[in-house]
Amino acid sequence: MVFIDACFRKKTPYTPIWMMRQAGRYLPEYMQVRNKAGDFLTLCKNPQMAAEVTLQPVEILDVDAAILFSDILVIPLEMGMELRFEKGEGPVFNRPVQNWKDLDSLYEFPEERLGYVYETIKIVREKLPKDKALIGFSGAPWTLATYMVEGRGSKTYATIKKLIYTQPDFMHALMIKITEAIKAYLIKQIEAGVNAVQIFDSWASALEKEKFFEFSWEYLVDIAEFIKERYPGIPVILFPKGIAGYLDDIYGTFDVFGVDWGTPIDLAKAKLGSRYVLQGNMEPTRLYSKEATKEGVEKIIATMGAKPGHIFNLGHGMLPDLPVENAKYLVELVHDLSRR
Amino acid sequence: MVFIDACFRKKTPYTPIWMMRQAGRYLPEYMQVRNKAGDFLTLCKNPQMAAEVTLQPVEILDVDAAILFSDILVIPLEMGMELRFEKGEGPVFNRPVQNWKDLDSLYEFPEERLGYVYETIKIVREKLPKDKALIGFSGAPWTLATYMVEGRGSKTYATIKKLIYTQPDFMHALMIKITEAIKAYLIKQIEAGVNAVQIFDSWASALEKEKFFEFSWEYLVDIAEFIKERYPGIPVILFPKGIAGYLDDIYGTFDVFGVDWGTPIDLAKAKLGSRYVLQGNMEPTRLYSKEATKEGVEKIIATMGAKPGHIFNLGHGMLPDLPVENAKYLVELVHDLSRR
Numbered sequence: 001m002v003f004i005d006a007c008f009r010k011k012t013p014y015t016p017i018w019m020m021r022q023a024g025r026y027l028p029e030y031m032q033v034r035n036k037a038g039d040f041l042t043l044c045k046n047p048q049m050a051a052e053v054t055l056q057p058v059e060i061l062d063v064d065a066a067i068l069f070s071d072i073l074v075i076p077l078e079m080g081m082e083l084r085f086e087k088g089e090g091p092v093f094n095r096p097v098q099n100w101k102d103l104d105s106l107y108e109f110p111e112e113r114l115g116y117v118y119e120t121i122k123i124v125r126e127k128l129p130k131d132k133a134l135i136g137f138s139g140a141p142w143t144l145a146t147y148m149v150e151g152r153g154s155k156t157y158a159t160i161k162k163l164i165y166t167q168p169d170f171m172h173a174l175m176i177k178i179t180e181a182i183k184a185y186l187i188k189q190i191e192a193g194v195n196a197v198q199i200f201d202s203w204a205s206a207l208e209k210e211k212f213f214e215f216s217w218e219y220l221v222d223i224a225e226f227i228k229e230r231y232p233g234i235p236v237i238l239f240p241k242g243i244a245g246y247l248d249d250i251y252g253t254f255d256v257f258g259v260d261w262g263t264p265i266d267l268a269k270a271k272l273g274s275r276y277v278l279q280g281n282m283e284p285t286r287l288y289s290k291e292a293t294k295e296g297v298e299k300i301i302a303t304m305g306a307k308p309g310h311i312f313n314l315g316h317g318m319l320p321d322l323p324v325e326n327a328k329y330l331v332e333l334v335h336d337l338s339r340r
Numbered sequence: 341m342v343f344i345d346a347c348f349r350k351k352t353p354y355t356p357i358w359m360m361r362q363a364g365r366y367l368p369e370y371m372q373v374r375n376k377a378g379d380f381l382t383l384c385k386n387p388q389m390a391a392e393v394t395l396q397p398v399e400i401l402d403v404d405a406a407i408l409f410s411d412i413l414v415i416p417l418e419m420g421m422e423l424r425f426e427k428g429e430g431p432v433f434n435r436p437v438q439n440w441k442d443l444d445s446l447y448e449f450p451e452e453r454l455g456y457v458y459e460t461i462k463i464v465r466e467k468l469p470k471d472k473a474l475i476g477f478s479g480a481p482w483t484l485a486t487y488m489v490e491g492r493g494s495k496t497y498a499t500i501k502k503l504i505y506t507q508p509d510f511m512h513a514l515m516i517k518i519t520e521a522i523k524a525y526l527i528k529q530i531e532a533g534v535n536a537v538q539i540f541d542s543w544a545s546a547l548e549k550e551k552f553f554e555f556s557w558e559y560l561v562d563i564a565e566f567i568k569e570r571y572p573g574i575p576v577i578l579f580p581k582g583i584a585g586y587l588d589d590i591y592g593t594f595d596v597f598g599v600d601w602g603t604p605i606d607l608a609k610a611k612l613g614s615r616y617v618l619q620g621n622m623e624p625t626r627l628y629s630k631e632a633t634k635e636g637v638e639k640i641i642a643t644m645g646a647k648p649g650h651i652f653n654l655g656h657g658m659l660p661d662l663p664v665e666n667a668k669y670l671v672e673l674v675h676d677l678s679r680r
Contacts, residue, residue, distance in 0.1 A: 158659055161625035165632035205582075208623040208655070209604045242545075244585025245603045263585045264549045283548040285501035292505035315548070319498055 003065040003133040004195055007235030007255050009277050009308045015301065015338035016064035017331055018135070021317030022057035023069045026324060029056050040085050041077075044070050045116045051123035058132050060324070061331045065133040065196070066124060068189070070117055072139025072200060075181055076148050078110035089152065096151035098159065103174055111184040118192035125193035136194030138186055140201035140240070141178040141223075142216035148174070157206045164211055171215060179219045183226045190231050198237035198258065199223060205242025212246055221252030228253050237279060241316070247271040261315025266303050273309060281315035282330075287322040293330050301337045312338075343405040343473040344535055347575030347595050349617050349648045355641065355678035356404035357671055358475070361657030362397040363409045366664060369396050380425050381417075384410050385456045391463035398472050400664070401671045405473040405536070406464060408529070410457055412479030412540060415521055416488050418450035429492065436491035438499065443514055451524040458532035465533035476534030478526055480541035480580070481518040481563075482556035488514070497546045504551055511555060519559045523566045530571050538577040538598065539563060545582025552586055561592030568593050577619060581656070587611040601655025606643050613649060621655035622670075627662040630669055637673045645678045652678075 003016040024030060030053050037043035044050060054069040073091055077083045081093050097103055107113075125134050147153075149160040163171050186197050204216055217240065224236045239258030250257070250272060259268045259280030268278055282300060286292040297312075304310035312334045318327070343356040364370060370393050377383035384390060394409040413431055417423045421433050437443055447453075465474050487493075489500040503511050526537050544556055557580065564576045579598030590597070590612060599608045599620030608618055622640060626632040637652075644650035652674045658667070 156625075156659055158625060158661065161623075162628040165626055165629045205602060208601050211623075242582070242602070245607055246584075248607075261548045262545060262582070267585055267588075283501075283551075285496075285498060286505055288502045289505045319496060321498065 001064075001131055001133045001195065003311065004235060006308065006311050007196060007237070007277055011308050013339065014335045015305055015310055015312050017312035017334045018063040018065040018067060019057070019061075019314050019318055019327065019330075020067075022061065022063060022067065022327075023053045024318050025320035026318055026322045026327070027056055027060065028324075029053075029060065040071070041083070044074060047116050047119035047123055050116070050120040051127065054120065054124045054134075055127055058128065061328050062335075063132075063331055065135050066128055067135040067198070068117070068121060068124070068137060068194065070120070070137070072137075072144060072202075073147060074114060074117065075110050075139065075144055075178070075185060076106075078113040079106040079108075079181065081106070081148065086152075091147060092152045093148065094151070096159075097148045097174065098163070100170060100173075103170070103177065106177060108177065108181070109184065110181050111188050114185060114188070117185075118188055121189060121192035121194055133195040134193065135196045135198055135237075136186060136189035137198045137200060138182045138223075140199050140204070140216060140238075141175050141182060141219040142207070142212075143201050143203045144178050144182075145171075145174055145215075146203045146206065148178075157203070161206075164207075164215060175215060175219050179222055182223055186223065186227055187230065190227070190234055194234075196235040196237060197227065198239060198256075201238070201240040204240035209246050209249070212240075212243060213249060216240065217250070217252075221254070224252060224254035239279075256311065258313070259315065263315075265300055269303060273304075277309050277311065278304065279311040279313050281313065284314045284316050284319055284322065287314075287318075287326045287330065290326055290329055293326055294333060297330065297333050297337060301334070305338045341404075341471055341473045341535065343651065344575060346648065346651050347536060347577070347617055351648050353679065354675045355645055355650055355652050357652035357674045358403040358405040358407060359397070359401075359654050359658055359667065359670075360407075362401065362403060362407065362667075363393045364658050365660035366658055366662045366667070367396055367400065368664075369393075369400065380411070381423070384414060387456050387459035387463055390456075390460040391467070394460065394464045394474075395467055398468065401668050402675075403472075403671055405475050406468055407475040407538070408457070408461060408464070408477060408534065410460070410477070412477075412484060412542075413487060414454060414457065415450050415479065415484055415518070415525060416446075418453040419446040419448075419521065421446070421488065426492075431487060432492045433488065434491070436499075437488045437514065438503070440510060440513075443510070443517065446517060448517065448521070449524065450521050451528050454525060454528070457525075458528055461529060461532040461534055473535040474533065475536045475538055475577075476526060476529035477538045477540060478522045478529075480539050480544070480556065480578075481515050481522060481559040482547070482552075483541050483543045484518050484522075485511075485514055485555075486543045486546065488518075497543070501546075504547075504555060515555060515559050519562055523563055526563065526567055527570065530567070530574050534574075536575040536577060537567065538579060538596075541578070541580040544580035549586045549589070552580075552583060553589060556580065557590070557592075561594070564592060564594035579619075596651065598653070599655065603655075605640055609643060617649050617651065618644065619651040619653050621653065624654045624656050624659055624662065627654075627658075627666045627670065630666055633666055633670050634673060637670065637677060641674070641677045
């Protein structure tokens with residue numbers, strides 16, 4: 001698989017590409033399944049339908065990898081936290097985890113309850129062409145913790161940060177519990193058939209440098225090294241969003257570093273390119289315009305394309321109103337320009 | 341004034357400190373005036389009351405500078421855009437600016453209608469001790485544009501970014517109009533008596549590097565240089581939030597660079613410290629804990645305190661539930677530790 005080879009810095013005929021949130025609302029085919037499912041969680045929990053939307057972008061756009069369709073919050077959900085999606089607000093946990101009692105009440109083995117995910121993986125891997133990779137994923141411990149503690153999206157993360165600065169022991173206990181669950185969950189995804197795993201730390205940028213390394217990165221590396229020891233053939237991709245200022249201190253054993261669009265790719269290359277394969281990082285809103293897309297691709301390929309060590313991606317997820325036509329154009333362009 | 345001397349890298353007896361959003365909800369004295377005023381905009385428009393809350397932090401915390409109490413959105417408001425503050429959502433413009441017709445309908449000289457701000461400044465400057473500075477401010481063109489175009493706070497800035505990539509001419513015309521208004525507004529603030537000005541680019545991080553320099557920084561530097569030519573004795577502070585990855589390309593004539601908490605202060609020092617005085621950057625939520633505050637202050641003073649060239653501040657605004665007692669402790673600590 002071109003994608004897997006690229007993760008291991010092997011020579012590939014062209015730069016592989018996939019897009020974060022490539023199975024999403026911008027695709028009419030996705031919306032059909034989504035509407036049939038009714039609500040979002042039902043879609044996540046239905047292996048047939050989840051597999052169908054996982055496969056769509058490979059069929060429609062010819063990307064080099066599918067990514068499992070699911071949600072990062074299935075872990076806290078299956079730890080017993082009641083989850084609902086509020087229109088215009090996003091996910092809400094009615095009873096956030098804010099003290100030792102809340103923490104003790106969480107079920108420790110959510111991976112046992114996530115059979116619908118492994119079932120989805122099996123269906124997808126069966127139907128997916130052999131040369132296309134299937135990426136499994138999880139939210140990062142820190143990002144999951146923000147939702148679990150705040151109860152909903154937050155601008156300031158004041159509740160969880162107050163805990164970090166006033167009750168670090170409690171916070172570490174929470175992080176450990178989440179981390180152990182993620183390890184078990186990703187191992188089960190691998191056993192079900194994914195070819196690579198990505199861990200999304202979407203709210204990495206909510207932490208100052210010192211606390212990022214203490215409460216986020218340490219746990220990410222712990223998970224990555226746990227997986228690499230057991231499955232060295234499975235590439236591990238870490239994507240901590242918005243930490244351009246912290247690159248000097250990145251460490252650990254993993255394969256691919258996901259670069260968000262706020263981290264200039266030449267900066268990431270200079271700081272990390274010799275140690276990790278880089279994945280990224282076109283500004284997703286460039287896809288509103290073909291010209292802007294072309295300009296973005298050319299710049300990234302010019303910086304990264306000459307040698308192995310790059311996987312093309314957006315620097316963040318697809319937006320619901322981006323034109324499918326431009327996404328197709330992007331995939332073709334990346335394949336074409338990197339083939340030369 | 342210690343603060344002004346520090347802005348010009350002169351030797352001062354200690355490191356001066358003020359806090360972004362120091363006149364705010366965490367102060368019971370502020371809440372009293374705020375409740376008397378009724379709504380937020382009424383408070384901004386009432387010079388007596390706005391002056392009162394501007395002065396409070398100097399009296400209560402002994403910070404080295406007061407910052408004018410106002411809102412960045414008074415410029416679009418006085419350009420004729422109807423503004424309301426929605427509970428739990430923040431500012432909303434009913435009719436955002438999204439095309440040439442909308443742009444033409446904006447009143448070009450909002451600074452003429454902002455007499456209440458200049459009146460506030462006069463009252464404050466009269467009552468403020470002579471050794472304390474008064475900082476005037478404005479939102480940055482880009483940050484104001486995000487509100488004017490999106491109509492409300494946004495997670496993705498999809499509307500304005502679509503315009504950037506598809507209609508750059510329109511966007512530049514909008515930026516120029518806002519920029520000219522800010523220039524005139526800041527000059528009038530200076531003529532009314534402020535001793536320094538800060539321009540807040542709160543949403544700088546919404547732009548990828550290339551577009552940040554094209555649509556934000558260029559205009560910030562234009563304003564800064566316009567002011568420095570006319571009032572070289574007035575320090576200009578620029579605060580583009582969240583652009584740790586773009587520091588290599590920062591240029592222009594201004595005095596102080598505001599460092600947010602996501603930009604490690606040692607990184608900012610290495611990249612910019614020889615050219616600009618640095619202001620910042622303690623994580624505001626450290627103020628939940630005295631120990632965390634002490635640790636934060638010691639680290640920043642150890643990095644920045646030995647030579648002139650630093651003004652202490654938070655790396656973002658005060659939060660409503662931070663303890664006043666800890667804010668007082670912070671001010672004392674910075675003065676004490678930097679005096680040695």
